[in-house]
Amino acid sequence: MGHDAGWLCDRRTFVKWAGVVAGSAVVGALGGCVADEAVTPADDGAADEVVPARASESATDAATDAASRQEAPQPETETEEAPMSETATAAVVYFSVTGNTEAVAEKIAAACGATPQAIEPAEPYSAADIDYNSDCRANVEQQDDLSIRPALAEPTPDVAGASTVFLGYPIWWGKVPRVVLTYVESGALAGKTVIPFCTSGSTGIAGSLSELEAADPSVNWQDGRRFESSVPETDIEAFVAPYAG
Numbered sequence: 001m002g003h004d005a006g007w008l009c010d011r012r013t014f015v016k017w018a019g020v021v022a023g024s025a026v027v028g029a030l031g032g033c034v035a036d037e038a039v040t041p042a043d044d045g046a047a048d049e050v051v052p053a054r055a056s057e058s059a060t061d062a063a064t065d066a067a068s069r070q071e072a073p074q075p076e077t078e079t080e081e082a083p084m085s086e087t088a089t090a091a092v093v094y095f096s097v098t099g100n101t102e103a104v105a106e107k108i109a110a111a112c113g114a115t116p117q118a119i120e121p122a123e124p125y126s127a128a129d130i131d132y133n134s135d136c137r138a139n140v141e142q143q144d145d146l147s148i149r150p151a152l153a154e155p156t157p158d159v160a161g162a163s164t165v166f167l168g169y170p171i172w173w174g175k176v177p178r179v180v181l182t183y184v185e186s187g188a189l190a191g192k193t194v195i196p197f198c199t200s201g202s203t204g205i206a207g208s209l210s211e212l213e214a215a216d217p218s219v220n221w222q223d224g225r226r227f228e229s230s231v232p233e234t235d236i237e238a239f240v241a242p243y244a245g
């Protein structure tokens, strides 16, 4: 099995592993699983400024009307629509079934003045659906048929006014939950700077990033970070700071 012990192993080994450890106390029990608390967001200065929301459309409409009626010369400010950079605010979007990722999302949202928005599957995951010791729904989606894309409940998170998005999810079998891929593949994050974050028993975030990149290559994906749900606010503030205006 090599160095990918624990969650990055086959299901049989995982079941054995999961029977030995429980909850968040697993980290110390997994010599081969390295939590990547040290993985930090790319410090490349890519942070987008937080600026006021989109400019009023009425000004643009008025200019367009005047030009079409030829009552006045076409104003030089015709293209005064808000450029993308003027719509920059941070959004926090997450998927969570048992509350760990939600707890981190709430802390990130508090740190950047956003309201956390949940990705909700049209068919919510029951306890049986995530019972990884069985052939549960989550196991089928994450291991047996990776092409599954669970439908989303409406409304989906609205990040149209944000240029920077924090995207949170639990690690499921070393990967991004398929329902999160449904959201990313919808194009909702296209062209934005997205900072992934995750919670897990022990597995780091690095192995899940390639799936996100493939799901929407137009996104400016950052390296992201794994957190414990009990992460102190000071750590969250340091995580958010490079992306704040």
Ligand SMILES: Cc1cc2nc3c(=O)[nH]c(=O)nc-3n(C[C@H](O)[C@H](O)[C@H](O)COP(=O)(O)O)c2cc1C
Residues within 6 Å of the ligand: 007, 008, 095, 096, 097, 098, 099, 100, 101, 102, 130, 131, 132, 138, 139, 169, 170, 171, 172, 173, 174, 175, 199, 200, 201, 202, 203
């Ligand atoms: C189906 C399933 C697969 C999981 N796979 C992993 C894994 O590969 N590595 C890991 O460290 N934890 C794994 N976990 C544990 C979750 O990542 C962890 O409990 C997470 O914090 C749950 O997030 P939530 O409370 O936001 O749903 C798995 C949990 C489930 C239900």
